[in-house]
Amino acid sequence: MAPLKIVFFGSSDFAVPAMAALKDGGFAPQLVVTKPDAPKGRGRKIYDNEVKLGAAELSLPCAQPEDPHSPEFLEQLRAIQPDIGVVISYGVLLKPSLLTLPKQGHINAHASLLPLYRGAAPIQHAIWNGHSETGVTIMRIVEKLDAGPVLLTEVTPIGANENAGALRERLAALSGTALVKALQVIAAGKAKYEEQDDSKATYARKIEKPDGVIDWKQPATKVDLLVRAMTPKPGAQTRLGAKRFIVMEGVVERDLYGMGIPGGLQSAGEEGIRVCTGKDLYRITRIKPDNGRNMSAGEFVRGHNIPPDARFG
DSSP: OOOOOEEEEOOSGGGHHHHHHHHHTTOOOSEEEOOOOEEETTTTEEEOOHHHHHHHHTTOOEEOOSOTTSHHHHHHHHHHOOSEEEESSOOSOOOHHHHTSSTTOEEEEESSOTTTTEESOHHHHHHHTTOSEEEEEEEEOOSSTTOSOEEEEEEEEOOTTOOHHHHHHHHHHHHHHHHHHHHHHHHTTOOOOBOOOGGGOOEEOOOOGGGGBOOTTSBHHHHHHHHHHHTTTTOEEEEETTEEEEEEEEEEEOOSSOOOOTTBEEEEETTEEEEEOSBSEEEEEEEEETTSOOEEHHHHHHHSOOOTTOBBO
């Protein structure tokens, strides 16, 4: 059986573990395709694309077309005669001219249990909405967003204290495992795809900065879900007086008294900052001043004069 000729498409650091897993699993791509290098940060300095750097470390050829649908680039792909395209976190909607170019089309690793959470931010929405598990779905790409038939899924629990950043790292690694399994099935000629149930589909829109504003009138359990979903980006935001802070981490505690005003501080010390909510307490254990560094609650309390009537809002 001849090895599969694979073209790999990815643009963010999320794609790098999968690219490495493919090579380690005997499915090294003939070509890695990523976006052009782009400016980042306040200085708008141009940095090398993470996938480009990863491809170089793995000694894989890499292309960075401005338009992957241009006639010139499509001709470059035709010369490879790819059997299949593998797409993960590429950030470009593929048009029919590219979708139909590989003999077996394209497969995609999506970080949710489809048809749940199609779209841009499945990891954050899964935490925000209180799910106990999520996973990776390998599907064939069609023109409709994340709606293609499913080849396989890998399920993983969401940790009780796990934030979006930690879960993202785990799902990036799991995507590599799932893609290797999928390619093994495809190479063996045993791939069976199952259509998604569109009636059960949900959409995970892109998370925006205002989504991270904490409403202390919500129960502490909801505050905790928001903090975990918004960490590390865009951050769960609150204000104390005129200053803005990012709550990085905390735990839910039972409110034995039930008399506090939402946002009001019940106590603040080395063990954390206990904030009253709509139900129970949320004890902040790590907090970051706007444009400052991530610090423990104890460090924060020692460095700030917090009045007895202080209230987050």
